[in-house]
Amino acid sequence: MPAKPSLDGIETRWSEQWHERGTYEFDRSAPRERVYSVDTPPPTVSGSLHVGHVFSYTHTDLIARFQRMRGREVFYPMGFDDNGLPTERRVQNYYGVRCDPSLPYDPDFTPPEKPGKDQLPISRRNFVELCETLTIEDEKGFEELWRRLGLSVDWSHTYATIDTRSRAVAQRAFLRNLARGQAYLAEAPTLWDVTFRTAVAQAELEDRERPGAYHTLAFGRPGGDPVVIETTRPELLPACVALVAHPDDARYQPLFGQTVRTPLFDVEVPVVAHRLADPEKGSGIAMICTFGDLTDVIWWRELRLPARAVIGRDGRLIAEAPEAISSPAGREHYAQLGGKTIAAARTAIVAALQESGALLGEPRAINHPVKFYEKGDRPLEIVTTRQWYIRNGGRDEQLREQLRQRGSELRWHPEYMRVRYENWVDGLNGDWLISRQRFFGVPFPVWYPLDADGQPRHDAPIVAAEATLPVDPSSDVPPGYTAEQRGVPGGFMADPDVMDTWATSSLTPLIASGWESDPALFAQVFPMNLRPQAHEIIRTWLFSTVLRSHDEFGTLPWTDAAISGWILDPDRKKMSKSKGNVVTPMGLLEQHGSDAVRYWAASGRPGTDTAFDVGQMKTGRRLAIKILNASRFVLGLAEAGEGEAALAGDAAPGPAAITEPLDRALLAELARVVDTATGAFEGYDYTRALEVTETFFWRFCDDYVELVKGRAYGGHGEAGAASARATLSIALSTLLTLFAPFLPFVTEEVWSWWRAGSVHRARWPEAAEVREAAGDGRPELLDAVGAALSAVRRAKSEAKVSMKAEVATARVSGDADVVALVGQATVDLRSAGGIWELSLVGTGGELAVDVVLVPPAG
RNA sequence: GGGCGCGUAGCUCAGCGGGAGAGCGCUCGCCUUACAAGCGAGUGGUCGCAGGUUCGAUCCCUGCCGCGCCCA
Numbered sequence: 001m002p003a004k005p006s007l008d009g010i011e012t013r014w015s016e017q018w019h020e021r022g023t024y025e026f027d028r029s030a031p032r033e034r035v036y037s038v039d040t041p042p043p044t045v046s047g048s049l050h051v052g053h054v055f056s057y058t059h060t061d062l063i064a065r066f067q068r069m070r071g072r073e074v075f076y077p078m079g080f081d082d083n084g085l086p087t088e089r090r091v092q093n094y095y096g097v098r099c100d101p102s103l104p105y106d107p108d109f110t111p112p113e114k115p116g117k118d119q120l121p122i123s124r125r126n127f128v129e130l131c132e133t134l135t136i137e138d139e140k141g142f143e144e145l146w147r148r149l150g151l152s153v154d155w156s157h158t159y160a161t162i163d164t165r166s167r168a169v170a171q172r173a174f175l176r177n178l179a180r181g182q183a184y185l186a187e188a189p190t191l192w193d194v195t196f197r198t199a200v201a202q203a204e205l206e207d208r209e210r211p212g213a214y215h216t217l218a219f220g221r222p223g224g225d226p227v228v229i230e231t232t233r234p235e236l237l238p239a240c241v242a243l244v245a246h247p248d249d250a251r252y253q254p255l256f257g258q259t260v261r262t263p264l265f266d267v268e269v270p271v272v273a274h275r276l277a278d279p280e281k282g283s284g285i286a287m288i289c290t291f292g293d294l295t296d297v298i299w300w301r302e303l304r305l306p307a308r309a310v311i312g313r314d315g316r317l318i319a320e321a322p323e324a325i326s327s328p329a330g331r332e333h334y335a336q337l338g339g340k341t342i343a344a345a346r347t348a349i350v351a352a353l354q355e356s357g358a359l360l361g362e363p364r365a366i367n368h369p370v371k372f373y374e375k376g377d378r379p380l381e382i383v384t385t386r387q388w389y390i391r392n393g394g395r396d397e398q399l400r401e402q403l404r405q406r407g408s409e410l411r412w413h414p415e416y417m418r419v420r421y422e423n424w425v426d427g428l429n430g431d432w433l434i435s436r437q438r439f440f441g442v443p444f445p446v447w448y449p450l451d452a453d454g455q456p457r458h459d460a461p462i463v464a465a466e467a468t469l470p471v472d473p474s475s476d477v478p479p480g481y482t483a484e485q486r487g488v489p490g491g492f493m494a495d496p497d498v499m500d501t502w503a504t505s506s507l508t509p510l511i512a513s514g515w516e517s518d519p520a521l522f523a524q525v526f527p528m529n530l531r532p533q534a535h536e537i538i539r540t541w542l543f544s545t546v547l548r549s550h551d552e553f554g555t556l557p558w559t560d561a562a563i564s565g566w567i568l569d570p571d572r573k574k575m576s577k578s579k580g581n582v583v584t585p586m587g588l589l590e591q592h593g594s595d596a597v598r599y600w601a602a603s604g605r606p607g608t609d610t611a612f613d614v615g616q617m618k619t620g621r622r623l624a625i626k627i628l629n630a631s632r633f634v635l636g637l638a639e640a641g642e643g644e645a646a647l648a649g650d651a652a653p654g655p656a657a658i659t660e661p662l663d664r665a666l667l668a669e670l671a672r673v674v675d676t677a678t679g680a681f682e683g684y685d686y687t688r689a690l691e692v693t694e695t696f697f698w699r700f701c702d703d704y705v706e707l708v709k710g711r712a713y714g715g716h717g718e719a720g721a722a723s724a725r726a727t728l729s730i731a732l733s734t735l736l737t738l739f740a741p742f743l744p745f746v747t748e749e750v751w752s753w754w755r756a757g758s759v760h761r762a763r764w765p766e767a768a769e770v771r772e773a774a775g776d777g778r779p780e781l782l783d784a785v786g787a788a789l790s791a792v793r794r795a796k797s798e799a800k801v802s803m804k805a806e807v808a809t810a811r812v813s814g815d816a817d818v819v820a821l822v823g824q825a826t827v828d829l830r831s832a833g834g835i836w837e838l839s840l841v842g843t844g845g846e847l848a849v850d851v852v853l854v855p856p857a858g
Numbered sequence: 859g860g861g862c863g864c865g866u867a868g869c870u871c872a873g874c875g876g877g878a879g880a881g882c883g884c885u886c887g888c889c890u891u892a893c894a895a896g897c898g899a900g901u902g903g904u905c906g907c908a909g910g911u912u913c914g915a916u917c918c919c920u921g922c923c924g925c926g927c928c929c930a
Contacts, residue, residue: 416862417862423861535928539928613882619882625896631892687872793898793899796888799887800888
């Protein structure tokens with residue numbers, strides 16, 4: 001036991017010790033019913049960790065540590081999410097390369113020392129290898145931070161979402177989905193990001209308010225007045241296939257079934273009726289194009305209209321005019337647009353419309369919601385492409401109902417987050433598009449045969465054998481073919497795409513649990529117990545994981561989901577880097593100490609947004625220091641009585657030694673604290689567990705220890721001293737274990753002074769055991785004596801004298817029962833208050849103490 | 859526009875049918891031999907607003923206002 005305990009260096013010291021001793025290693029021999037397994041959110045490696053990560057990962061660790069101390073064998077792996085654009089971008093910039101999937105794999109490839117002027121094209125497999133090389137460095141940094149924060153992760157079970165094992169899992173799961181008809185290939189209108197040139201799924205959309213303008217256009221009608229529509233997308237006029245109005249709209253009912261001609265392009269289009277046409281919007285009649293928005297897609301599908309695409313995947317108008325534009329004038333007008341960007345085409349067509357007189361008045365500026373890819377900065381277009389989909393209930397009421405049912409089987413923390421899931425499932429309007437036109441990801445393990453003309457047969461994909469997974473179809477050869485047949489008529493071609501991030505992330509429970517690669521582990525830990533995650537990805541990560549597990553096993557992937565809230569800065573805004581939040585997670589830990597930062601994090605209940613609060617961290621640090629000092633003192637008292645024996649081992653004095661009513665009262669109160677903390681933790685309310693423990697701890701220090709100090713030193717007989725020491729020992733031991741999940745470093749430090757092994761493998765306290773030691777102790781006694789002590793202190797404080805000042809007489813009055821309780825601790829009260837004469841009177845009413853101070857000497 | 863959550867002491871937050879609380883801050887005091895990065899005492903709120911239910915409402919119901927998030 002050090003003479004002057006300190007928190008300096010405590011994180012490094014203990015995180016190394018835990019690592020060396022394997023304190024948090026998962027025991028693979030533990031029976032399944034004793035296992036508690038965690039589906040850790042894999043952070044994105046190429047991003048950086050921020051304060052929000054520290055916050056939410058601490059919550060998971062609190063639960064993991066509690067469960068471990070409760071006797072569960074905790075399976076707590078860490079994953080890394082290597083997926084996605086950030087990694088691709090970093091590799092491109094760092095090495096000066098770009099991925100060209102048409103190139104063959106070069107096993108001897110070494111990246112250039114310095115990026116050249118032009119990006120060097122390399123094969124996908126080489127590209128992926130560079131991604132892996134680069135992400136290893138990121139992973140090291142992440143692990144260092146997590147260790148310093150004190151996460152009780154078993155680092156021998158680390159996985160990455162794109163390594164060999166994960167690719168095999170993702171491909172196997174996909175092939176099984178395909179075999180069961182849960183995955184399919186379809187050519188369909190698809191939301192398309194023209195910057196990233198990739199398809200975007202419903203889950204990745206967001207609406208943004210953007211300025212636009214209504215353009216009023218007149219469509220000519222043979223033998224009638226022109227029909228006037230309003231549109232924000234005049235450049236889609238050549239893609240117009242119909243006009244639409246609401247079936248009940250009397251203004252347009254006479255037109256249904258008739259045709260009009262588009263201005264400039266002179267294409268004959270029908271006027272049709274559909275309930276989704278909004279009579280309140282614009283002139284109440286709209287043009288249907290291929291495709292201006294998702295409503296256009298619905299109209300196209302439900303009204304069986306032709307397609308007349310003009311927007312290309314590069315975000316420019318296609319050079320060739322649609323066939324429907326047949327008049328020379330119309331083709332001439334289109335020729336002015338082909339090849340132009342959308343913005344340039346709009347300018348050009350507005351000018352032409354103005355000139356022709358079809359544009360009525362000036363465009364009217366408005367703000368309207370526009371669909372964006374959540375990571376993109378240009379509005380999405382809709383193009384028709386061939387993509388892989390997984391059925392998700394969006395087109396199948398029966399599956400939707402099953403998935404809704406899974407949501408109700410899951411225990412949510414907090415409960416109300418369930419609604420987010422249900423809203424999402426109810427709002428699905430199509431299957432899950434999983435193809436992405438990227439390189440660094442899990443490729444689809446399929447090839448397509450090429451017919452005699454060299455055209456792929458998408459209706460007859462060749463799938464990889466499960467035993468060969470993972471495969472990269474761009475460099476591996478499908479069964480029954482030779483490498484020379486790639487790309488030649490009668491040969492084969494690879495599916496060019498990779499899976500959506502969520503298509504692999506949705507399998508984290510399978511990847512972490514060793515599905516099909518480690519059957520013993522899988523049987524031991526799956527289905528898992530806990531999925532901790534943020535609420536904004538309920539629709540993506542949580543839902544997709546439930547879906548994949550439902551498809552593959554017909555079960556939930558976990559029993560509980562704990563949803564964490566946001567970190568808010570002091571202005572109640574979501575924390576963001578641009579707001580000058582310069583503090584890095586590591587800096588935060590170094591500045592305040594890991595236990596202190598964890599203490600702050602623990603103040604955020606599941607689902608509750610929490611303010612970034614340095615004050616809370618300072619409070620946490622004070623608590624940690626207090627634990628050090630109080631422990632040293634308590635152990636010193638024990639040592640004073642029993643010598644080295646008190647420090648030797650776990651043998652605590654038995655309950656028989658605890659004879660004093662005050663001591664029993666303290667333990668009775670402690671037993672209640674253990675009950676409350678345990679119940680709160682079991683309900684995932686770690687915040688309450690910490691609160692009750694902390695409140696008790698301060699009472700323990702400020703009242704109890706002060707009261708029994710004199711007695712514990714032996715000033716009032718050996719029996720009383722032994723009783724106090726035994727109580728102090730039990731209380732300290734219990735408090736350290738209650739605090740251990742929150743403050744793993746300082747509790748381990750103190751534990752090491754007097755106990756063998758790690759506090760983090762110690763048993764969580766049993767209220768029954770504490771209660772047994774408490775015997776007939778009554779918590780009210782502690783309240784009563786505490787109140788009396790407080791009254792004496794108040795008298796001294798008001799007299800502005802030292803707490804050491806002596807009291808000539810103190811007369812305790814009040815309710816007879818309460819006064820009687822105080823009477824059971826007169827020795828301790830006199831000792832702590834410096835009271836010469838103490839009298840007790842049952843007068844009824846509030847407890848009061850009349851104090852007469854001894855006048856200062858001299 | 860729909861859904862969910864939140865509006866309680868200067869700040870951060872508990873409480874959720876019968877006493878309005880904690881920590882921090884602030885004020886005053888104390889070098890008490892575990893801790894001055896400490897200890898003690900005190901100050902501080904018509905519990906967002908308006909109705910309703912109830913013997914009684916911060917807590918339940920309705921409406922409104924404000925903030926946040928999710929979905930249109």
